Amino acid sequence: MSCMYGLSITKPDGSLWISPGFTPQCLINKGTIPATEKAFFKTSIPSGKSCFFFIRTEKKADVMYTHEQIDGYHALRLHQIVRGTNPGVTTVYAFANMVTQPSEYGIAMYNPSGEMIYHGEMMLLDAKLIPVDIKFEKDLGYPCAIMPALVGYYNWQRTPYDRPIYTTSTGATGNKIYSCEHYSGRATWDIRKPYIDKVLVINSSIYD
Structure with missing residues (x-):
């Protein structure tokens, strides 16, 4: 017989949302990257921790x-x-x-070893899966950010023997998500290969 101690919080569908058994994905850092190739944003998240990025551009x-x-x-x-x-x-x-640094007062959850795994000031990751094609543009109706990812590649017939190939990746600005195109070469035959058919998106206004 196994026992579980502590508080668990479930979603409306009954699935587990927060439990003393693990630390949930939460917003740790927010920053910017200038419009300069090779520029980067370094987080305070150690390499040994899992990390999920979401981006939006001006x-x-x-x-x-x-x-x-x-x-x-x-x-x-x-x-x-x-x-x-x-x-x-x-x-x-x-x-x-x-776990981010908590303030002096507030609610917190601890695991059986006494380690803090969540406190009330942490902002939990709330992401949605949105179905997409290799090329896409969708207005979600709210300010959004998207997880960077390669979506697939395809080509189109420019001449009978020239079909430029484009790799697509994810982008977001304002209320829209869309596919970015990157020239990747050419072929003489038709090519269409999706890597994924869904993308992860957040409502960025929650975290701004």
Whole structure:
């Protein structure tokens, strides 16, 4: 017979939301990246912790990011800006399964070992899966940020023997999410390959 002690909080559907058994994903850092290729935002999240990034840009642009480790911490780098597009400043939201420094007063949860795993000032990750195609643009009706990811690649017939290939990645600005396009070469045959068919999105106004 096993016993469980402490407080658990469930979602409306009955699934577990917060439990003394684990630290949930919470907002740890928020920062910006200028519209400069290879610029990056380094978090305070150690490499040994899981980390999820979400981004939004000032303007719609074709951009690509890379998740890296810098000096033992998670970081997000603006890897590429397609010529002729300008994203403006990128806002970065970094989530991890670690506890932020609490203030002197408030509610907190502890595991059986007495370690704090959550307190009332932490902002939990609340993300939604949105179905997408290789090329997409959707107005979600609220300010949003999207997890950087490669979506797939495809080509189109420019001439009978020239079909430029484009890799697509995720982008978000204002209330919209969209696919960014990056030229990747050419082929003489049709190509269409999705990597994913859903993207993770947050309502950025919750964390601003």
